[in-house]
Amino acid sequence: MAKAGYHHGNLRQALVEATLQLITEKGPQGFTLSEAAKAAGVTPAAVYRHFAGRDDLIAEAARQGYEIFAGLMEYAYNDGQPSALAAFEATGRAYLAFARRYPGHYMAMFESGLSVNANPALAAVAGRARAVLEQAAARLSEHMPPGRRPPASMVSAHIWAMSHGVVELFTRGAPGSRAPFPPEELLETGIGIYLRGLGLLPPDG
Amino acid sequence: MAKAGYHHGNLRQALVEATLQLITEKGPQGFTLSEAAKAAGVTPAAVYRHFAGRDDLIAEAARQGYEIFAGLMEYAYNDGQPSALAAFEATGRAYLAFARRYPGHYMAMFESGLSVNANPALAAVAGRARAVLEQAAARLSEHMPPGRRPPASMVSAHIWAMSHGVVELFTRGAPGSRAPFPPEELLETGIGIYLRGLGLLPPDG
DNA sequence: TGTACATCAGTGAACGCGCGTTCACTGATGTAC
DNA sequence: TGTACATCAGTGAACGCGCGTTCACTGATGTAC
DSSP: OOOOOOOOSSSSHHHHHHHHHHHHHOOOSSOOOHHHHHTTTSOOHHHTTOOOSSHHHHHHHHHHHHHHHHHHHHHHHGGSSOOOHHHHHHHHHHHHHHHHHOHHHHHHTTTTOOOOOGGGHHHHHHHHHHHHHHHHHHHHHHTSSSGGGGOOOHHHHHHHHHHHHHHIISSOTTTTTTOOOOHOOOOOOOOHHHHHHTSSSSSOO | OOOOSSSSSSSOOOHHHHHHHHHHHHHHTTTOOHHHHTTTTHHHHHHHTTTTSSHHHHHHHHHHHHHHHHHHHHHHGGOOOOEEEHHHHHHHHHHHHHHHOOOOHHHHTTOOOOOGSSHHHHHHHHHHHHHHHHHHHHHHTTSOOOOOOOHHOOOOOOHHHHHHHHIIIIISSSSSOOOOHHHHHHHHHHHHHHHTHHHHHHTOO
């Protein structure tokens, strides 16, 4: 890792990691290209060997984040085993765990204001992550009475919105800050009530 | 408004409005004090007559946002009339309407990373807004079987999280961007399913 | 194994720029008489 | 109504700074022979 010479060895990735660290500390808009270079132990000019600029650096951090995210979601979903319901709940927990464990990636992905669709590689992997959520919702829908079930994409949007809201409002020292409950509990109970509303859990489970 | 002389007349508020405009366009971290001054037609130095710096400017924008927000929520809640349920749903709609109508305020409040508790005036009015949500949830709880009802503060946190998530993910050109449904519909159906899960709406209403 | 050479990652100096912040000032406004 | 004066909001020049970006360069690494 520390090659400590004229050539860095793996500067590209070191810059991404410096960026993630800086985003975690100061937010996606709160740092400069020069800071990232310095954090990686390198001259600002060296950054241009690997990235087009600051935005490109953030985009790569986000891309790696989506990669990890998609992997975690797929792993949690586990092909719908042992049951559609259990797998669905596992993806919810995985969402929150990802946000906690990879805050820099999460911020680069969802709070940097970058346009996912402007970057094809980014759009592809983001789509892969979204597909897991939607498949989980679709499999869940099969257990609902056909006439009354909302579209699977709507269910996945609801769950995504609640998960994201919990992360943003209660995971950091944010506005709701008194943090009445642990985020994990908040999300778990919230999803539980929601699933009961869909008729997928017993009325007073 | 346009006094067009050496003295501006109402520079303080003009600066806040310039700030709101800039936040809407470039995000809470994406503009400078000098830009705000220029947008208000004034020298950067003049800003210091009214604000301690850029953060103070953002804090005042957020404070005014919380003021408007609290007022809208109180108006929508309408003292729980005509029913606890209807009033609760109205606050949900008001939340989204606020985010749409006052995007600069919303971003200053929830996306600027400012610490609400660092500023007493801000903390006070933010608390007032939160109190409306919690009261709405508390009144709703009274209609639930006592043994099984979750705490009112949890219910209000759930709803707040889902509302915020819908705003962040589906209201702007954000990551979920294909925007499968109008945000208003998404929030309304989401809250509906959630309330059904609480036993407050008939199982297949 | 040794030498010559090509490659290219990173340097460091340079540039012009806009930033935040300060300061003595200026001139518009309001008020006392 | 008119004059003198106090107030204070906004000016404009100045400062030092760090930024993004470019450029010719340097020196470490890899490879051909």
